[in-house]
Amino acid sequence: MTRLEQRESAVVNVLVQGARLFDPVEGLDVTADLLIQDGKIVQIGDKIAAPAGTRVLKGMGKTLLPGLVDPHVHLRVPGQEYKEDCVSGSAAAAAGGYTTILSMPNTDPVIDSGATLEAALERAKEGAVIQVGFLAAVSVGREGESLTEMRDLADRGAVGFTDDGSPVESARLMRRALQYVRPLNLPLALHEEEPSLTRGGHMHEGAVSATLGLGGWPGIAETLMVARDIRLAEQEGARIHLQHISVRTSIEEIARGRERGVRVSSEATPHHLVLTDRAVLSLDSNFKMNPPLASEDDRQALIEGLKTGVIDCIATDHAPHAIHEKEVPFEAAAFGVTGLETALPILLEELVAPDLVPLETIIRAMTEGPCNAFDLERPALRVGATANLALWDLEARWVVGDRPFRSKSANSCFLGDTVRGMCLVTIANGRLAHDELEVLA
Numbered sequence: 056m057t058r059l060e061q062r063e064s065a066v067v068n069v070l071v072q073g074a075r076l077f078d079p080v081e082g083l084d085v086t087a088d089l090l091i092q093d094g095k096i097v098q099i100g101d102k103i104a105a106p107a108g109t110r111v112l113k114g115m116g117k118t119l120l121p122g123l124v125d126p127h128v129h130l131r132v133p134g135q136e137y138k139e140d141c142v143s144g145s146a147a148a149a150a151g152g153y154t155t156i157l158s159m160p161n162t163d164p165v166i167d168s169g170a171t172l173e174a175a176l177e178r179a180k181e182g183a184v185i186q187v188g189f190l191a192a193v194s195v196g197r198e199g200e201s202l203t204e205m206r207d208l209a210d211r212g213a214v215g216f217t218d219d220g221s222p223v224e225s226a227r228l229m230r231r232a233l234q235y236v237r238p239l240n241l242p243l244a245l246h247e248e249e250p251s252l253t254r255g256g257h258m259h260e261g262a263v264s265a266t267l268g269l270g271g272w273p274g275i276a277e278t279l280m281v282a283r284d285i286r287l288a289e290q291e292g293a294r295i296h297l298q299h300i301s302v303r304t305s306i307e308e309i310a311r312g313r314e315r316g317v318r319v320s321s322e323a324t325p326h327h328l329v330l331t332d333r334a335v336l337s338l339d340s341n342f343k344m345n346p347p348l349a350s351e352d353d354r355q356a357l358i359e360g361l362k363t364g365v366i367d368c369i370a371t372d373h374a375p376h377a378i379h380e381k382e383v384p385f386e387a388a389a390f391g392v393t394g395l396e397t398a399l400p401i402l403l404e405e406l407v408a409p410d411l412v413p414l415e416t417i418i419r420a421m422t423e424g425p426c427n428a429f430d431l432e433r434p435a436l437r438v439g440a441t442a443n444l445a446l447w448d449l450e451a452r453w454v455v456g457d458r459p460f461r462s463k464s465a466n467s468c469f470l471g472d473t474v475r476g477m478c479l480v481t482i483a484n485g486r487l488a489h490d491e492l493e494v495l496a
């Protein structure tokens with residue numbers, strides 16, 4: 056049974072007055088009041104009276120959205136708390152309107168045993184302000200040689216399995232992993248990279264890498280593994296979730312697999328949706344990530360894939376690193392960027408405001424998509440549901456980096472960019488998780 060953990064705190068009584076309530080999965084787009092009592096949504100309607108002891112939030116001009124769900128976060132727990140921890144990472148997520156996040160097991164030690172998983176869940180229970188789940192590793196030590204005790208890890212609450220940070224290089228091990236997870240009905244989340252093609256690569260292979268003389272990382276390295284794993288999942292009848300898809304050819308493979316009925320979900324990151332390898336011309340290491348930023352044609356394919364549903368999740372791959380790991384020459388810098396605090400705001404600015412992607416599509420990919428992929432309860436603006444929601448000013452514009460990050464790390468690829476949409480209040484699992492209004496008051 057999948058476990059999500061969050062710090063114990065009081066459930067809230069809140070009345071949101073006169074906000075736009077937008078939840079496309081519920082078919083809801085109205086201006087109304089929404090009443091939360093004891094952490095549950097109990098009424099949606101006009102002119103609701105606030106019961107005694109209820110905090111009133113003026114919602115005029117604001118939008119109430121369902122809580123966002125991020126299926127791909129690196130909380131760095133256990134062992135790398137100098138980069139991030141459950142307190143800082145979940146606070147960063149809450150500030151970005153998230154109410155549930157899933158953390159990756161490429162930690163120190165790797166989450167590859169029941170004891171390590173339990174310890175990580177315990178950290179979340181002590182410190183996380185929103186709900187946190189963990190994926191466990193596919194292979195012991197993420198070394199790609201022998202499988203972890205998947206049944207035991209599933210029994211103790213793993214949400215799925217991944218060797219993220221690395222691919223499962225051996226097709227034989229991948230096949231066996233698929234055979235093991237099939238009866239557990241949990242997804243394998245896959246970082247797709249053919250390592251013999253990416254060795255020595257620092258950025259996308261193309262005109263920009265040639266100009267800079269930096270080692271190239273060909274897009275086909277991702278697509279080959281995507282094709283392999285879709286075929287293996289099809290043969291074994293198991294579910295796979297493809298992480299941070301970045302190039303057009305991979306999307307074509309996913310679309311073909313879906314047509315054949317393969318159970319494959321996939322995610323794209325905000326940075327791959329709005330940036331290309333041209334950003335690397337600055338040699339700023341905050342544009343160094345795995346997979347690398349690809350071409351404009353690849354970016355257009357990701358946007359199209361999001362609109363057609365081939366890409367059904369938006370995931371940040373929030374990967375915090377300390378300054379000493381990033382403020383070094385590009386080739387020496389660690390791969391990865393933060394993303395929880397900027398995800399929806401950069402997408403609102405770059406995709407929704409210019410009418411490239413409807414808000415509905417973005418919200419579905421940040422709620423319904425990840426919940427379907429990992430069998431999580433979907434945050435919904437619905438009477439009877441536990442309050443997992445956030446109040447946004449979708450028109451507020453702000454500059455990334457002007458305010459300190461909640462994350463312990465500041466390796467954002469959007470530093471200095473003007474973005475759109477500020478999350479004012481987040482309520483996760485009926486509990487107050489983020490309160491910008493308190494700060495502004």
Ligand SMILES: [Zn+2]
Pocket residue numbers: 219220221246298299345346
């Ligand atoms: Zn990865």
Ligand SMILES: [Zn+2]
Pocket residue numbers: 127129159219220372374
């Ligand atoms: Zn990752």
